[in-house]
Amino acid sequence: MAKGSIALIGAPVDGGAGMSGCIMGPAALRVANIGGALQDLDYTIEDWGDVTPEKVELKLSGATHHENEVAGFARSLYKTGVDAFSKGFLPIFLGGDHSLSMGTVTAAARHAAAKGKKLHVLWLDAHPDFNRPDTSHSGNMHGMSAAFFCGEKGFDGILDVPIDPVDPRDFHVFGVRSIDQQEGELLRDRGVDVMDMRHIDEKGVASLIRSVLEAVKRDDAMLHVSLDVDFLDPVYAPGVGTTVPGGATYREAHLAMEMICDSGLMTSLDLVELNPYLDERGKSTRMLVNLTESGFGRRVFDRPTSAF
Numbered sequence: 001m002a003k004g005s006i007a008l009i010g011a012p013v014d015g016g017a018g019m020s021g022c023i024m025g026p027a028a029l030r031v032a033n034i035g036g037a038l039q040d041l042d043y044t045i046e047d048w049g050d051v052t053p054e055k056v057e058l059k060l061s062g063a064t065h066h067e068n069e070v071a072g073f074a075r076s077l078y079k080t081g082v083d084a085f086s087k088g089f090l091p092i093f094l095g096g097d098h099s100l101s102m103g104t105v106t107a108a109a110r111h112a113a114a115k116g117k118k119l120h121v122l123w124l125d126a127h128p129d130f131n132r133p134d135t136s137h138s139g140n141m142h143g144m145s146a147a148f149f150c151g152e153k154g155f156d157g158i159l160d161v162p163i164d165p166v167d168p169r170d171f172h173v174f175g176v177r178s179i180d181q182q183e184g185e186l187l188r189d190r191g192v193d194v195m196d197m198r199h200i201d202e203k204g205v206a207s208l209i210r211s212v213l214e215a216v217k218r219d220d221a222m223l224h225v226s227l228d229v230d231f232l233d234p235v236y237a238p239g240v241g242t243t244v245p246g247g248a249t250y251r252e253a254h255l256a257m258e259m260i261c262d263s264g265l266m267t268s269l270d271l272v273e274l275n276p277y278l279d280e281r282g283k284s285t286r287m288l289v290n291l292t293e294s295g296f297g298r299r300v301f302d303r304p305t306s307a308f
């Protein structure tokens with residue numbers, strides 16, 4: 001019997017990143033048969049294809065790049081996401097750079113608010129992506145998505161509807177190891193739940209992820225998980241334009257996803273920043289598909305031995 005229905009929603013945005021290539025992410029994930037892998041775990045899968053970005057013309061104050069592309073995708077992802085939630089699907093958004101979360105998290109937050117619930121966000125990433133246009137050094141909007149959905153200023157016109165801001169204390173950043181100075185001040189000031197690599201080294205993945213899941217359960221909240229390829233150490237996943245050494249290991253990442261699965265709390269998922277142009281023979285793509293499988297019930301003992 002099927003466990004539930006998952007909608008795969010492609011988001012080939014790459015203007016939010018410093019270099020291009022994420023546009024190929026959704027295609028690579030489909031080539032790696034992400035849908036079939038989830039079907040084998042007894043989910044009903046509908047592939048909704050790639051969203052078409054809306055035409056947007058806006059000018060943000062601050063040196064942002066490709067804001068029209070980013071906003072265009074955010075608007076269509078927001079609408080498609082809200083539609084998927086309302087039809088009872090668990091959406092998996094296939095990115096695309098991390099700016100896509102401006103649309104996906106706000107869609108989850110809208111659905112949560114409509115049901116009178118809170119939304120928690122678990123951000124598995126080397127970076128907290130909490131810059132505003134006025135604090136960003138690069139102007140790359142994939143580093144601003146969390147600031148946007150937590151209600152920071154400077155993003156007027158990204159969506160054409162008001163957002164339901166995520167409470168920064170319900171924004172859990174896990175695995176970070178690269179934070180800009182002003183961004184760090186903002187994170188502290190807003191009370192974001194930041195778990196950096198030092199925390200993970202000292203306390204371990206299990207106790208930290210458990211504390212996040214307990215908070216979600218306590219609030220009877222929805223949980224959006226956003227998985228950035230650079231959460232992983234570049235040894236395991238080189239196919240990303242923003243590698244930072246000292247990332248999560250294969251086992252740490254799988255443990256996190258397995259615990260998320262066990263909790264039964266995840267209501268939506270982003271897979272972001274996969275850049276197939278930088279990958280090594282599909283290694284990072286397969287890693288991302290394997291982690292997704294762990295998030296939906298595949299176990300370590302299910303994995304066949306091979307001589308690679």
Ligand SMILES: [Mn+2]
Nearest residue numbers: 098125129228
């Ligand atoms: Mn990111």
